[in-house]
Amino acid sequence: MARKKVFGNCRICGIYTKLSFEHVPPEAAFNNHRVVGKHIFELINKDPDYYFDGKGHISQRGAGAYTLCEKCNNDTGAWYGDAFANFAHQSLYILKHAKGRPSLYYPFRIYPLRVIKQIITMFFSINKDQFRFSHPDLVKFVLNKNERYLSPDIRILVYFTLGPHARYVGGTSISAIEVNPDEISRDMLDDMLNQYQRDYPKSLYSSEIAFPPLGYVLSFGLEPLDNELTDISFFARYPYGDWTSLHLKLPVNPVNTWYPGDYRSKEQIRNNFEENTQIEKEIQKRKQAEKNQ
Numbered sequence: 436m437a438r439k440k441v442f443g444n445c446r447i448c449g450i451y452t453k454l455s456f457e458h459v460p461p462e463a464a465f466n467n468h469r470v471v472g473k474h475i476f477e478l479i480n481k482d483p484d485y486y487f488d489g490k491g492h493i494s495q496r497g498a499g500a501y502t503l504c505e506k507c508n509n510d511t512g513a514w515y516g517d518a519f520a521n522f523a524h525q526s527l528y529i530l531k532h533a534k535g536r537p538s539l540y541y542p543f544r545i546y547p548l549r550v551i552k553q554i555i556t557m558f559f560s561i562n563k564d565q566f567r568f569s570h571p572d573l574v575k576f577v578l579n580k581n582e583r584y585l586s587p588d589i590r591i592l593v594y595f596t597l598g599p600h601a602r603y604v605g606g607t608s609i610s611a612i613e614v615n616p617d618e619i620s621r622d623m624l625d626d627m628l629n630q631y632q633r634d635y636p637k638s639l640y641s642s643e644i645a646f647p648p649l650g651y652v653l654s655f656g657l658e659p660l661d662n663e664l665t666d667i668s669f670f671a672r673y674p675y676g677d678w679t680s681l682h683l684k685l686p687v688n689p690v691n692t693w694y695p696g697d698y699r700s701k702e703q704i705r706n707n708f709e710e711n712t713q714i715e716k717e718i719q720k721r722k723q724a725e726k727n728q
């Protein structure tokens with residue numbers, strides 16, 4: 436079947452041209468299987484099991500979208516793809532070895548700069564054009580393979596996740612797997628995000644990608660994050676050619692909702708839902724009682 440032609444602005448370099456399908460994460464990092472995506476509006480207030488009932492938008496080639504020009508796709512793929520896939524494979528090995536409960540520092544043998552550059556490349560893909568306009572330093576960082584160092588207010592955090600869910604949250608777009616972005620109204624999303632930030636004021640996440648075996652958070656701001664994710668921003672200090680041993684301890688977080696930074700178990704989600712329903716009932720009861728007085 437002929438692949439469709441999609442034109443638009445490349446999310447990294449900004450050139451208007453024919454766009455190529457960018458796998459997020461790269462195919463070699465376990466993203467070469469059928470995935471099922473759901474539109475974000477289908478997921479609100481749903482039981483976690485609804486997330487994985489096998490129904491929704493199906494992509495046989497893995498998760499991703501037409502987001503990058505061929506040059507950006509090929510360059511970043513050639514420079515960072517293998518190193519990133521290797522990082523993902525080592526992560527899965529650790530998870531399997533520790534039977535899903537790693538609690539120690541484990542040795543990774545990796546190209547740190549290439550890994551972090553692939554992660555930032557993925558954040559370009561899941562964010563809209565505004566991301567490129569706001570962060571010219573990050574454009575330079577991924578398009579020049581030798582460029583090192585991130586601004587101190589940019590942090591990349593990682594964690595293990597066992598699946599089966601994936602989650603993609605861009606600063607200006609949200610989807611469980613980007614399905615129909617055109618149908619998403621900005622105002623509605625802003626409302627939902629504002630609500631989320633009211634409920635979870637400590638959330639400073641700008642973007643998040645969770646795709647087993649790993650999740651990644653891009654955070655802006657110098658304030659310390661009150662969470663236990665592992666900060667790997669220092670990967671940006673290594674030269675491109677450095678292949679080195681690093682000992683990392685990553686938390687294991689479940690991903691059961693579309694909310695950025697929400698690592699509640701299914702049980703916690705159900706309990707919270709019950710609690711909120713109870714509170715809502717109490718409020719309604721009180722209102723009714725006031726009316727009747």
Ligand SMILES: [Zn+2]
Pocket residue numbers: 445446447448449450503504505506507508
């Ligand atoms: Zn490009």
